[in-house]
Amino acid sequence: MLAYIGRRLAIAIATVLAAVVxxxxxxxxxxGSPGAVVLGPSxxxxxxxxxxxxxxxDRPLWIQFLDYLGHLVRGDLGVSLIDGRSIGADLAARLPVTASIAVLATLLSGVVGIVLGVTAAVRGGWLARIITVxxxxxxxLPAFWVGILFVLVLSLQLNLLPAxxxxxLSQDPLGWLGSILLPVLTLTVGGAAIIARTAAAGMREALGQExxxxxxxxxxPTWRxxxxxxxRFTSVPVVSVLGIQFIGLFGGSVIIENLFALPGLGQASQAAVSAHDFPALIGVVIVATAVVVVTNLLLDLMVAALDPKVRTA
Incomplete structure (x- = not known):
């Protein structure tokens, strides 16, 4: 197991370094250049x-890279070309927004999807057909249109949640939950559907095992x-899909964060691209890559714990 963890750690470090390069x-x-961005058209x-x-x-590229890498190792992502703010501090404030939405949507998708998928496989009949359809x-349904529908119904018509x-979270826990519930529900619709199909197929296969x-x-006993x-047999593909789903939700947060006006990494990346803020853009890429790499590492370890055959592959 230690050798397996060592290999995965080496791959994770190499992946982050490749993303930086x-x-x-x-x-x-x-x-363009930073000077043109800072001074503007004038x-x-x-x-x-x-x-x-x-x-x-204007220094040689390899010298610039080594200098940037040295700052990065010390946790310094530089400053924004637009307003001079610390990129590391800005992304640290934005990371919990994107992470909380992705984590809660993944967990809710897992719970709803597993319940529906297992029910479809175990009960069968008309209930399974309804769940499948x-x-x-x-x-x-595209997540963007699901979000608009939720805003129309839950916010504008029923006035249950802010649009x-x-x-x-530190300011008002209940207010925090209300502010992210709509985007979480929006992302859960498609995520739960994927998990439901995966869990149903895995459960049917498991029930046919020798x-x-x-x-x-x-x-x-039947329940056991x-x-x-x-x-347990079904959990391996479900965990794999949940991990991939979290990565997709975390990395593809631009549309949802702009739809619900959330100050997360997706909004930061769009702002950096629009303003040609090169240091901020590199910072977003590095932070997002690091989160994805850590998620992949944890996912590999969970799958290896559930299926010992993976550790020897």
Whole structure:
């Protein structure tokens, strides 16, 4: 197990380093320069060149990269070209917004999806057909349109939840929950549909396994066969899908955060791209990559714990 963890850690570190290199090179390959961003349209070529020299933009690329890497190791992501704010502090304030939405949506998708999927596999009949059709509809609906529908019904018509805005957890826990509930529900619709189909297929396969038939022959209670032995077999693909779903929700938060006016990483990335704020853009990429890499690492360890065959693969 230790060798497996060591291999995964090495892959995780290499992935983050590759993301840093690629984002650094892509930023330097794009048109424009920090001097032009700082001075704006009124800057003359001479002023822009002087500003680029001040910022070190005209130094050899490998020297700039080593300098940036040195700051990054110390936890320094630099400052914004637009307003001079600390990028690390700004992203640290935005990270809980995106993370809380992705985590809660993933957990709620898991609970709802597992209940529906197991019910469809165990009960069968008309109930299974309804769940299958419903999950198909949930998968076909874009999250953006689901969010608009929830805003129309739950906010504008029923006035149950705020349509936009964010309240910090430390400021008002109930207000925080209310401010993120709509985006969480929006992301749960498609996520629960995927988990329901995965859980249903896994449960049907599990109930047909040889060891399950042996347990039935030995007189093991039906509830124990279904919800202990078969569910453990089903948990491996479900955990894998949940991990991938969290990564997708975390990395694809731009649309949802802009729809509900949430100050998360997705909004920060769009603002950095629009303003050509190169340091902020690299910072968002690095933070998002680090979260995805850590999630993948934890996912691999969970799957390995559930299925010992993975550790020897």
């Amino acid at each position: 690629i984002s650094f090179l892509l930023v330097h390959a794009t048109p 800057g003359t070529p001479a002023q822009i060149a002087a500003k680029n020299h001040e910022l070190g933009w 419903g999950s198909g509809i949930g998968l076909s 936009t805005g964010y309240i910090a 060891h399950i038939r042996t347990l039935r022959a030995l007189g093991t 066969i279904r919800y202990v032995h078969a569910l």
